[in-house]
Amino acid sequence: MFKKLYPALSLLASDLASFKRQESIFVAFNLLLLFTLVFLHHLFASFWGSPSRPLVFAALSVFVLGVLELVWVQRLSAPLRPRSLAALTWGSIMVNLGVAVLLLALTNHEDSPYFVLMLVPILEAALRFELLPVLGVVAVADLSLFFWVWRHYQIHPPVEIGEYFEAGTTSLMFVMAGVVVWLLVRGLREREQRLANNLLELERTRGRLLQEERLSAVGRLSSAIAHEIRNPVSMISSSIATAKQLSGPEREEMFEIASQEASRLVQMTTEFLSYARPHVPEPVATSVADTLSYVADACRAHVSERGIQIQASAPEDLVAQVDPGQVQQALIDLIMNAADGAVSGSAILLNAHPLNQHVCIEVENSGEPIPEQDVPLIFEPFFTTKPHGTGLGLAIARNIARAHGGDLVLSGNEPQRIRFSLTLPVSTKEVPEQKA
Known part of the structure; x- marks a missing residue:
């Protein structure tokens, strides 16, 4: 049903500006979330225990790598190819999921706060991929969460069923977040595509109208030129024809009229050329x-x-x-x-x-x-x-x-x-x- 409502679309960040904006947001959000979780872990050490050195080292390493990626993204000068973009996105998703699982393990507590880090790769997949890959990323996050609960109680029995219930609730939240964001993004993408198609059609219509207007203007110009030239030419023709039948002052008068109309015709054609072929200014x-x-x-x-x-x-x-x-x-x-x-x-x-x-x-x-x-x-x-x-x-x-x-x-x-x-x-x- 989802496939029918929202047909498959390619990766969104196909241009450099969109990619840099999206990737910067994801990296910055991930770093902010990681810093906040480590700070809360330290603040509530009485509940979760103090962050261990391996955990602090792992978090610091991830933070440094994130900053380096942010710098790299900002310095990009050419858009990535679709295959490179897909590889980078999948790599980022897998690394973020792995970091979340690693920090869950290093917390060594059934209620670790670091499961929230799995939300970032889910959102990234929902923004850039089709529905099936999004559900795949959500499934990996859910299985990782259940695996951690199972692994924790293998080391620290007895099992508490309530923890599995909490993991199931969190997994359901992951599913809802991934699907809802995917639907919203695809809706916006379809609307953007419709707007782009409408804009393209408007450009084509504008081009046709301009072409028709140019043809119409040429027609009006030709008609006006013919009308303006016809009058002096007619006067010249009639004056010369009349002069052939006259003599003396009357004949000279007809020639004078023809001369004046010829001068007017020269001036008129000069103005025509000035309008039709204006000289390029030399400022x-x-x-x-x-x-x-x-x-x-x-x-x-x-x-x-x-x-x-x-x-x-x-x-x-x-x-x-x-x-x-x-x-x-x-x-x-x-x-x-x-x-x-x-x-x-x-x-x-x-x-x-x-x-x-x-x-x-x-x-x-x-x-x-x-x-x-x-x-x-x-x-x-x-x-x-x-x-x-x-x-x-x-x-x-x-x-x-x-x-x-x-x-x-x-x-x-x-x-x-x-x-x-x-x-x-x-x-x-x-x-x-x-x-x-």
Whole structure:
């Protein structure tokens, strides 16, 4: 029945960490139990008699061997093979049973306390073996106990039947302890196996979902690229076709439209490539204040046409470990995005501060907040609510941030206060001096 409920399982401590933990617990428990029993034997010498020299020597030898085994276990650097683990476990069980019988004999008393030492090998077998070997270890412990009672009364008659009854009661306790622990351990082991199987299935499901998501993303990307390219190509085609039928200024106007759409197509494909094949960053210690100042100067002329100012501020000693060119590109994309949503006559705030071993750069503008339904989509490629642009600016900026080990998030979305936060790794190095 037990075999049907709890199928055969291999030794539990199959990995190094589990073996070291289990073996250390058993050795430490055995040493503590041995020390306690010898101490009690000495404390109640009036009942059991004083521990003899052979008993003390045997207990001390076992204690030293246990300490050496504990040190050996802690220094193990590779897991044992299953056969070696089984041999070690059986050797430990047999030695502990033999030590218990030896100390029983050296006590020379019908009520020796050292029979408790047999509990350790029983528990060890229950933890690591199948039911049949566990019952075998319990049987050896029980027979050893009865043998000691029989042997004692062979030397010191007459026989006391009550001692056999006590030995039987102790044997029954050994059986219960071994079987109950075995059942509990096997139940935990089965639950662990089920959890491992569930985790494996979850990993497989996750892999399938990721694969499907990648395929879906490729489909969306292809569709978006085709849609974005189709419009300028269509405009170029229609403009050239119309120009063939016209002359003079009207023909030149059609060619100008075709030229503008071709330029837009070049810019669009450049952004596509920047998103699809981002360059690996080459981080160097970079002054954040200098970077913000450069970006503000580069964008100031463009945003000033809309009546918008740029205010940049950062601590002079704040240094980031980044690729300057890529970070400048990300910040320019953020400022252009902020300028599109800013109110005329307002200012775009560009500031930086240290944040938990990172540099946090914030780009803030006034204007209407981003609609709640659009917030989850703003970093998606090709998503845009503007009549112009490809919708790749924020996606490229976030890719740059993540390539540096940071991130880009929408940290504020309130009326008249829209804020994006770009986190980048801080640098402990000094900014290299520029060559003259």
